[in-house]
Amino acid sequence: xxxxxxxxxxxxxxxxxxxxxxxxxxxxxxxxxxxxxxxxxxxxxxxxxxxxxxxxxxxxxxxxxxxxxxxxxxxxxxxxxxxxxxxxxxxxxxxxxxxxxxxxxxxxxxxxxxxxxxxxxxxxxxxxxxxxxxxxxxxxxxxxxxxxxxxxxxxxxxxxxxxxxxxxxxxxxxxxxxxxxxxxx
Amino acid sequence: xxxxxxxxxxxxxxxxxxxxxxxxxxxxxxxxxxxxxxxxxxxxxxxxxxxxxxxxxxxxxxxxxxxxxxxxxxxxxxxxxxxxxxxxxxxxxxxxxxxxxxxxxxxxxxxxxxxxxxxxxxxxxxxxxxxxxxxxxxxxxxxxxxxxxxxxxxxxxxxxxxxxxxxxxxxxxxxxxxxxxxxxxxxxxxxxxxxxxxxxxxxxxxxxxxxxxxxxxxxxxxxxxxxxxxxxxxxxxxxxxxxxxxxxxxxxxxxxxxxxxxxxxxxxxxxxxxxxxxxxxxxxxxxxxxxxxxxxxxxxxxxxxxxxxxxxxxxxxxxxxxxxxxxxxxxxxxxxxxxxxxxxxxxxxxxxxxxxxxxxxxxxxxxxxxxxxxxxxxxxxxxxxxxxxxxxxxxxxxxxx
Numbered sequence: 001x002x003x004x005x006x007x008x009x010x011x012x013x014x015x016x017x018x019x020x021x022x023x024x025x026x027x028x029x030x031x032x033x034x035x036x037x038x039x040x041x042x043x044x045x046x047x048x049x050x051x052x053x054x055x056x057x058x059x060x061x062x063x064x065x066x067x068x069x070x071x072x073x074x075x076x077x078x079x080x081x082x083x084x085x086x087x088x089x090x091x092x093x094x095x096x097x098x099x100x101x102x103x104x105x106x107x108x109x110x111x112x113x114x115x116x117x118x119x120x121x122x123x124x125x126x127x128x129x130x131x132x133x134x135x136x137x138x139x140x141x142x143x144x145x146x147x148x149x150x151x152x153x154x155x156x157x158x159x160x161x162x163x164x165x166x167x168x169x170x171x172x173x174x175x176x177x178x179x180x181x182x183x184x185x
Numbered sequence: 186x187x188x189x190x191x192x193x194x195x196x197x198x199x200x201x202x203x204x205x206x207x208x209x210x211x212x213x214x215x216x217x218x219x220x221x222x223x224x225x226x227x228x229x230x231x232x233x234x235x236x237x238x239x240x241x242x243x244x245x246x247x248x249x250x251x252x253x254x255x256x257x258x259x260x261x262x263x264x265x266x267x268x269x270x271x272x273x274x275x276x277x278x279x280x281x282x283x284x285x286x287x288x289x290x291x292x293x294x295x296x297x298x299x300x301x302x303x304x305x306x307x308x309x310x311x312x313x314x315x316x317x318x319x320x321x322x323x324x325x326x327x328x329x330x331x332x333x334x335x336x337x338x339x340x341x342x343x344x345x346x347x348x349x350x351x352x353x354x355x356x357x358x359x360x361x362x363x364x365x366x367x368x369x370x371x372x373x374x375x376x377x378x379x380x381x382x383x384x385x386x387x388x389x390x391x392x393x394x395x396x397x398x399x400x401x402x403x404x405x406x407x408x409x410x411x412x413x414x415x416x417x418x419x420x421x422x423x424x425x426x427x428x429x430x431x432x433x434x435x436x437x438x439x440x441x442x443x444x445x446x447x448x449x450x451x452x453x454x455x456x457x458x459x460x461x462x463x464x465x466x467x468x469x470x471x472x473x474x475x476x477x478x479x480x481x482x483x484x485x486x487x488x489x490x491x492x493x494x495x496x497x498x499x500x501x502x503x504x505x506x507x508x509x510x511x512x513x514x515x516x517x518x519x520x521x522x523x524x525x526x527x528x529x530x531x532x533x534x535x536x537x538x539x540x541x542x543x544x545x546x547x548x549x550x551x552x553x554x555x556x557x558x559x560x561x562x563x564x565x566x567x568x569x570x571x572x573x574x575x576x577x578x579x580x581x582x583x584x585x586x
Contacts, residue, residue: 018537037244037539044538058537070383076326077314094314097236097307099247100325106384108531108540111244114237117308174383 003084006151007065007124008179009135010161015143016058018043022137022146026062029125029136033115040109040122041137060145062137063088063109063122064170064178071101071110079118085150086179087126092118106174124148151179201347203579208416210576217568224562227555228304236307239555245541245548246527250556251305253520254563256375258298259332260397260519263368264405265291266339267398268435270365273342274358279431282424283409285580286416288342290408290571291364295336297567304559324378331371338364346582372398379526386461387454387526396446403439404515406432407490407508414505416575421501429501436507437494440487447487464529468547473528474521481517485510524550 026032026041041062048055065088072080072088079094080101095118102110102119113120125135133139138148149158158181161167167181230239242249269287272280280287303309312329320326342364345357376394383389410432413421421429451470454462469478490507497503527548534542543549552560574580 036541039539042537042539044532044535046535061532073320073322074325074381076320076323076329077311078318078320079314094311094318095308096311096314098305098325099242099307100323100378102244102247103388103527104382104384106531108244112237112247112307114235 003086004152005085006179007085007087007129008149008151008158008181009124009138010147010149010158010167010181010183011060011145012147012183013057013059013145014183014185015145016043016060017143018045018058019142021140021142022060025136025140026122029128030123031115032120033113035114037111038113038120039111040120059182060137061107061170061180063105064107064176064180065122065124066176066178068175068177070104070106070174070176074100074104076100083126085129087124087129088121089123089126090119090121092116092120095119106171106176201579202577205576205579208575209418210416210572213415213568213572214576217565217570217572220561220565221569222565223558224300224560224565227558228300228562230555231304231559239553241551241553241556243541243548243550244539245530246524246550248305248523248527249550250520250552251301251559253516253523254560255298255301255305256397256523257516257519258294258301258563258567260372260375260401261404261408261515262291262295262298262339262401263335263372263398264401264403265294265408266335266364266368266405267402268405268409268432269342270361270368273361274365277431279428282428282582283413285346285578285582286409286412287405288339288346288364289574289578289580290412291405292336292339292343293567293571293574294408295332295339296570297563299332299336300566301559301563304562324374324381327374328371328378331367331374335364335367335371338367347578369398372401379522382526384531385526385529386459387465387529392446392450393522396443396450399439399442399446400515400518403436403443404512406436406439407511407515410436410501410504411508411512412571412575414501414508416580419502419505426499426501429504430499433494433498433504433507436511437491437498440491440494440511444487461529464547465525468525468528469521472545472547473543473549474525477517477521481514482521484514486514486518490514 020043023039023041023043030040032038032040044059046057046059048057065086067086069082069088072082077094077096079091081091082088097112097118110119110121134148138146147157147161149156151159153159162181166184168184169178169181265287268280269284271277272284315326315329338360341360345360373394376397379388379393380390410429413425413429451466454466468474490511493503493507530540530542530548532538532540534540534546
């Protein structure tokens with residue numbers, strides 16, 4: 001079933017203050033269990049340069065909701081599937097926990113959930129979208145690092161940002177065509 | 186040649202049961218039962234406590250020892266089926282002389298492999314969804330299909346080799362051919378389970394689809410040499426000397442092709458340091474897997490067996506050591522390739538990233554006690570099933586169909 005929507009997130013990582021509100025909001029909203037390896041989103045800190053010319057940058061990230069979706073391709077039961085809007089989801093009841101999707105994901109965005117007894121990942125808070133609400137990580141971010149919207153709507157903020165700004169995507173050499181765009185400069 | 190107390194079976198399943206007093210199978214059956222007991226405890230722990238509690242696999246290295254031993258067993262089984270196919274379908278009489286052992290061992294090892302994947306999957310019962318909503322693009326779907334078909338074909342082969350009066354040469358040839366074909370497809374597809382992973386440069390490509398098939402046939406030959414030495418207590422009957430000699434040549438040729446494939450895989454992974462492949466190969470050559478690689482993969486699986494084969498190709502008793510050395514070394518080959526391909530992390534282990542890696546930036550993994558117990562379960566299944574068959578069935582092939 002085709003949809004006239006194509007959801008995406010545009011990130012301006014230069015605004016990130018590493019407050020971790022997004023990671024906490026994600027855990028709270030989605031009931032993600034505690035544990036060193038149980039997380040759907042993360043904020044990496046990169047140190048640039050050498051003393052005394054040193055600075056830090058932050059890179060918030062999560063499942064890239066790839067258009068060319070390796071995790072979906074390798075899933076033997078179609079537990080991993082895409083919604084008509086291009087959001088990559090997991091049907092927990094079908095997951096055999098073979099972990100092929102974990103090995104296929106170039107972004108290390110998946111992990112086994114004890115709670116669901118299945119593989120878990122970012123859903124773009126799909127359950128909120130029908131109510132017209134944004135993903136929790138987008139809604140909670142104080143400096144508005146993430147902007148969520150519909151790429152098919154030329155008047156959406158994501159479309160305007162991508163039209164105006166230069167952007168990059170993670171691991172373009174893997175040819176996954178992510179739906180997460182990082183603004184440059 | 187026959188060790189059987191009774192005459193050859195006549196008709197019916199009951200008549201197949203015999204008692205081979207001269208075959209020293211009991212020590213192996215007892216070891217097998219002990220390993221089964223250890224493995225059963227491991228399996229219970231995994232099922233009761235949950236995989237995450239008792240297995241050491243992680244977000245960075247989701248496939249560990251059990252995938253390695255699964256590959257070890259099932260690829261050896263298809264290698265045996267390949268040799269059996271050469272006998273039945275392509276007229277290699279030397280292998281036809283041991284066709285019962287080939288097919289019984291192939292089944293026992295395949296079942297041993299299934300225990301490993303069964304306990305590796307977190308939700309094996311949900312595999313029913315593979316039939317309700319199959320993903321035809323997924324290599325793992327085809328892996329399940331091909332190995333299941335292979336098991337069915339092997340059971341048909343068992344029927345044919347044990348009920349020779351109900352079969353005919355043409356039917357045996359057809360079934361033997363399909364055992365060879367489906368086994369080869371299954372194993373090359375298992376290589377594709379890894380080779381299809383665009384995210385993991387060390388795995389990606391044709392290499393494993395080729396290497397696994399060749400090393401599987403080599404392993405099949407090695408296992409046949411070992412068990413014939415065990416069954417005949419190191420004194421293989423003269424009528425089987427040419428079979429063992431031929432198996433040794435097959436093994437030597439297999440190791441030769443493995444060296445060829447190894448060499449180019451390593452060279453292409455080192456030259457200009459391609460990201461992902463380079464780190465994986467360096468982990469084997471000079472990193473955390475170096476002992477496994479140099480002692481297991483190179484010394485035990487390549488140098489020692491090749492030296493023995495070259496110097497003692499007509500001495501079955503010595504060839505036994507080549508077989509044993511190869512099969513021990515091959516375990517490291519399987520383990521290393523699974524682990525090495527996952528060691529280069531998908532994201533740099535930066536603060537806040539959540540990625541866990543060592544000082545060199547590589548993911549780490551070592552199997553847990555329970556994973557080793559499940560590994561023991563696989564060996565327990567194989568040893569118990571196979572040597573019980575040796576003790577209570579007549580596995581000597583008296584006529585070729």
